[in-house]
Amino acid sequence: MSLKKIKVFAPASVSNVGPGFDMMGFALNKPGDEIEIILNGGSEIKIKKISGDNSVLPYYIDKNTATVAIQSLLKKYNIKTGLDIVINKKMGIGSGLGSSAASAVAGVFAVNKLLNLKLSKYELLEHAIAGEFIASKGIHADNVAPCLFGGFVLIRGYDPIDIVQLDYPKNLYCSIVYPDIEIKTCDARAILDKNVPLKTAIAQAGNASGLVAGLLTKNFDLISRSIVDHLAEPKRAQLIPCYNEIREAALSNGALNCNISGSGPSMFAFSISKDKAQKIGRAMLRSVVKGGLKGRIYVSKINDKGPVVLK
Ligand code: HSE
Numbered sequence: 001m002s003l004k005k006i007k008v009f010a011p012a013s014v015s016n017v018g019p020g021f022d023m024m025g026f027a028l029n030k031p032g033d034e035i036e037i038i039l040n041g042g043s044e045i046k047i048k049k050i051s052g053d054n055s056v057l058p059y060y061i062d063k064n065t066a067t068v069a070i071q072s073l074l075k076k077y078n079i080k081t082g083l084d085i086v087i088n089k090k091m092g093i094g095s096g097l098g099s100s101a102a103s104a105v106a107g108v109f110a111v112n113k114l115l116n117l118k119l120s121k122y123e124l125l126e127h128a129i130a131g132e133f134i135a136s137k138g139i140h141a142d143n144v145a146p147c148l149f150g151g152f153v154l155i156r157g158y159d160p161i162d163i164v165q166l167d168y169p170k171n172l173y174c175s176i177v178y179p180d181i182e183i184k185t186c187d188a189r190a191i192l193d194k195n196v197p198l199k200t201a202i203a204q205a206g207n208a209s210g211l212v213a214g215l216l217t218k219n220f221d222l223i224s225r226s227i228v229d230h231l232a233e234p235k236r237a238q239l240i241p242c243y244n245e246i247r248e249a250a251l252s253n254g255a256l257n258c259n260i261s262g263s264g265p266s267m268f269a270f271s272i273s274k275d276k277a278q279k280i281g282r283a284m285l286r287s288v289v290k291g292g293l294k295g296r297i298y299v300s301k302i303n304d305k306g307p308v309v310l311k
Helices: 065-076 099-114 121-136 144-149 185-190 198-217 220-226 233-239 243-252 274-290
Strands: 005-016 020-039 045-051 083-088 152-158 161-166 173-179 257-260 267-271 295-301
Touching (some): 005 144, 020 099, 045 065, 065 083, 065 099, 099 121, 121 161, 121 185, 144 161, 161 198, 173 274, 198 220
Antiparallel strands (some): 152 161, 257 267
């Protein structure tokens, strides 16, 4: 049975998670984006309204991550249909919380349901990645994959894409602070070294493996000491005002560890109780405010559902 319209939610996500540059990420319960798609009976795809974006996102369908992802999907399956699209952004653009990925995932997830295509999440993934590419100018799935599949995701490889859903301790809480500045992922990628010394590659692989092992065996000490990034953090920390103060606030309030969420400016910290996670979040926010910026916090467990139909 085909529907006429649908509204979906797709979650924010934390990518990189310290040592997992371009290869690890997890979904959050909040924030997230909402997209409503209506079959318009014609043949054109139109973005009718975007809210919550401070008027910065493009209505041009070849530039918006949601509509690029949708067009990629429709083209592959040779489907011609007209759609009216309403996008409600519920997280900052360039926040490091996978905002562009959430819109891309919401778009393809909604179209799959709306047109009753019955495509698997694996089949949707390549189109969400195509949407994300428009924003970050890089092929990386460490936001779209956790957003689409839910949970904690490892991208074992890209050619072909190989997604591994990792088990994780269910009492792991994440505190996020989002300092209210924008960092464009493409800019934050441009400053990274294209080659790394062997010693650095070994250190990164050791920490990434340690994080996976720590998650699977619920070894919090191992998780804590593995959240170290030798690739992106050394270059990107300087883009985040009061980076050291925010991190110190998280650690001195009992966080397992703290690092940059995606390409920043948001930062995440893990802990193992809701009370502690809230306390850590408040301490991180105080450092942001002390540094003269506005900010907001989110406290969430890892979201194991991914996108959902709202109506
Ligand atoms: N892995 C990507 C990066 C995530 O750090 O550039 C961007 O959100």
